[in-house]
Amino acid sequence: MIITNNYSMLLNKQISIPYFLRQIKYEILAISVFAILVGWLDHFRLLKELTFPIAIPSIVGTAVSLLLAFRIAQSYERWWEARIVWGAIVNDSRTLIREVQLFIKDDNEKEITAFAHRQVIWNYALGESLRQLPFSDRVQSYINSNNIMADNIPNALLDQHTAQIKRWYDEGRISEFRQVQLDTTIARLCDSMGKCERIKKTVFPRSYSMLLHTLIFAFTFILPFGLSDNFIVPEILLSIALPVMFIAIEKTAIIMQDPFENTPVDTPMTALATTTEINIKQMIGDPNLPVREENNTYYQM
Numbered sequence: 498m499i500i501t502n503n504y505s506m507l508l509n510k511q512i513s514i515p516y517f518l519r520q521i522k523y524e525i526l527a528i529s530v531f532a533i534l535v536g537w538l539d540h541f542r543l544l545k546e547l548t549f550p551i552a553i554p555s556i557v558g559t560a561v562s563l564l565l566a567f568r569i570a571q572s573y574e575r576w577w578e579a580r581i582v583w584g585a586i587v588n589d590s591r592t593l594i595r596e597v598q599l600f601i602k603d604d605n606e607k608e609i610t611a612f613a614h615r616q617v618i619w620n621y622a623l624g625e626s627l628r629q630l631p632f633s634d635r636v637q638s639y640i641n642s643n644n645i646m647a648d649n650i651p652n653a654l655l656d657q658h659t660a661q662i663k664r665w666y667d668e669g670r671i672s673e674f675r676q677v678q679l680d681t682t683i684a685r686l687c688d689s690m691g692k693c694e695r696i697k698k699t700v701f702p703r704s705y706s707m708l709l710h711t712l713i714f715a716f717t718f719i720l721p722f723g724l725s726d727n728f729i730v731p732e733i734l735l736s737i738a739l740p741v742m743f744i745a746i747e748k749t750a751i752i753m754q755d756p757f758e759n760t761p762v763d764t765p766m767t768a769l770a771t772t773t774e775i776n777i778k779q780m781i782g783d784p785n786l787p788v789r790e791e792n793n794t795y796y797q798m
Contacts, residue, residue: 516761517745520752524744528717529737536721536733549723557716558739564709565746572754575696579756579764582692586623589689590616590773593658593682594780600675601665606781612661613781614639615654617774623651623690624766627697627757651690658683697757706747713743 518525594613601609618639625632632640632650640650647653659680666676717740721732756764771787778786 517748521741521744521748524748525741528713528740528744531714532717532721532733532736532740535718536729536736538721549719551723554716554720554723557712557719561709561712561716561743564705564712565743565750568705568709568747568750569753571701572750575701576753576756576762576764579693579696582689582696583764583766583769586620586686586689587769587773589682589685590620591776591780593679593686594777596675596679596682598780600671600679602670605670608661610781610783612658613777613783615657617770617777619651619654619686620770620773621767622654623693624770626651627693627766628759628763630759652687655683655687655690693757697755701751701754706751709743709747713740713747716740716743 593616594609597609597612618636621633622636622640625636626649631637636650639645643657645653645657662671662676662679662683665671666673671679717736720736720739752760752762756762757766775786778784
């Protein structure tokens with residue numbers, strides 16, 4: 498049996514509060530220092546009489562809320578699209594091996610097994626390349642043993658699929674219709690790979706975060722001048738709590754917007770590749786199935 502080391506996947510458990518706080522600790526510190534400074538200025542002799550109508554911070558807060566709603570929606574859309582694409586990869590991987598088994602005679606079991614193992618490696622190689630991690634020993638061993646030299650290893654593995662299908666057709670072992678059917682399934686896998694690469698390489702505009710941060714700090718500056726000056730401590734605490742809430746929402750969007758960055762909220766590519774490997778090996782009768790390690794944390798990688 499193969500023991501697998503999983504990468505990231507949120508589980509149905511309570512998320513780690515310390516993990517999330519570590520993601521926004523510097524923003525909390527900056528907001529706190531800024532809010533304390535502004536709160537002190539609000540009680541300074543020359544500025545104590547300066548007040549803003551409460552409608553002004555309300556308008557700024559509403560603008561921030563609308564921008565955050567858009568940011569969350571766009572980030573979730575990217576995250577969900579990545580999950581849908583990998584769901585299609587799992588389905589098409591099973592379909593491809595099922596078609597090979599159907600189209601190729603049983604006396605070619607060795608070739609069917611080699612084809613299936615290549616598809617298993619392709620799933621792992623795609624996930625590791627998207628996360629920009631060094632290939633695992635297993636994937637690297639396959640690359641070395643098959644003398645694969647390419648910048649895009651997953652694409653090279655699909656090329657080997659295509660070359661083997663062409664050889665079957667040239668030898669008259671599959672009909673033209675069956676060749677087209679296999680090529681269509683491989684084309685869907687290639688399309689899914691391209692979608693993943695598009696999500697990976699499309700950067701969310703930094704100017705959007707700059708605008709949000711500017712408005713949040715403007716809100717932090719204006720808010721104390723719209724509150725009562727009778728109680729400085731509650732005023733400063735409120736001036737910290739509301740902007741931190743905005744920052745936390747934005748950080749949630751930032752974490753979700755890149756689903757291939759090897760973090761706990763990633764698309765569970767390795768877990769999905771492991772599931773696909775189990776399914777494919779059971780289809781071809783390979784008893785050497787992977788075993789997932791027990792995981793007691795709030796996420797599984």
